[in-house]
């Protein structure tokens with residue numbers, strides 16, 4: 246039985262949903278999936294780093310030994326042993342993080358959405374870096390904030406600016422390690438000054454840190470979480486150190502916020518997949534990441550160097566770029582008159598792609614900027630792609 250000639254529905258979308266836009270990056274990714282294109286556009290980790298065999302073995306162990314538990318519903322706050330593992334691994338620099346302070350989430354992207362849900366009202370002041378992670382701007386935008394772009398330079402956020410602008414704000418969203426999109430790192434003194442400024446203002450400081458473990462050289466700088474666990478909300482992820490397809494991340498925060506976010510999470514998806522959490526715990530509990538992460542660092546460091554060398558060789562005078570000490574991204578600044586959105590169209594014709602910088606700005610986009618990712622492209626293709634881009638830019642000078 247089927248109704249004949251039904252009237253099309255007149256969709257009456259909620260006011261909230263009108264804030265939603267497709268991510269500019271996802272739209273670009275669709276074009277750049279074509280095999281002939283050398284894409285520096287994606288933010289995807291390199292599949293070469295995915296520990297397929299380790300995950301296979303972990304799935305097998307979990308399903309064989311604890312299948313009935315792994316396939317059942319689980320608690321909203323997460324799988325106990327994994328919360329404890331996260332708490333222990335973050336208890337460094339003299340700080341003690343408790344498992345009760347850890348909420349497991351379905352990717353740290355969900356953590357951003359839940360934070361927005363419980364902390365942002367329409368018109369709330371929300372402070373972000375200049376530029377900032379597009380996915381966070383998107384997640385927060387749904388709740389109708391008033392974004393305040395905090396002045397930032399090549400070393401990241403300028404803490405003294407927070408003192409002036411931060412009164413009455415709901416949160417400050419920061420990315421201290423190998424920032425997406427710029428690759429920059431917040432120096433130790435600035436971390437401390439930022440934590441201090443936020444503590445004085447009573448302003449929750451978000452420390453989003455999916456790339457922290459991917460430092461090319463030394464050990465990463467101390468976490469802001471451990472400078473003030475009562476005032477910092479830390480977000481971590483297994484996406485860049487294990488695999489993103491499992492969608493597993495965590496939020497570490499003072500208990501009142503964790504409880505509120507847990508209520509929001511219950512309404513959103515009841516809990517993060519129990520099977521995934523148990524498998525990841527099985528995969529990492531015996532120190533696997535200590536041998537696995539150095540292999541990712543080495544690969545990314547080599548490819549980053551290949552891109553930096555290529556930029557030095559092929560990009561014309563008047564362009565500049567960041568020199569990341571970890572992570573997945575380089576940020577390029579072109580002469581003021583070059584719009585990277587228009588440049589992308591020409592670049593795709595030359596079979597090379599990147600992400601224009603404008604969408605990463607909450608206010609006043611800088612159209613002469615762009616983001617390059619080097620982790621999924623082998624060095625010889627990096628060189629050839631950067632050469633083509635350099636020629637296009639030089640032709641506009």
Ligand code: PMP
Pocket residue numbers: 288351352353354355378380420425453455481482483484489492493494
């Ligand atoms: N924060 C930042 C800064 C990111 O770059 C990403 C992933 N692109 C996320 C959060 C989301 O990561 P996850 O896969 O854990 O949801």
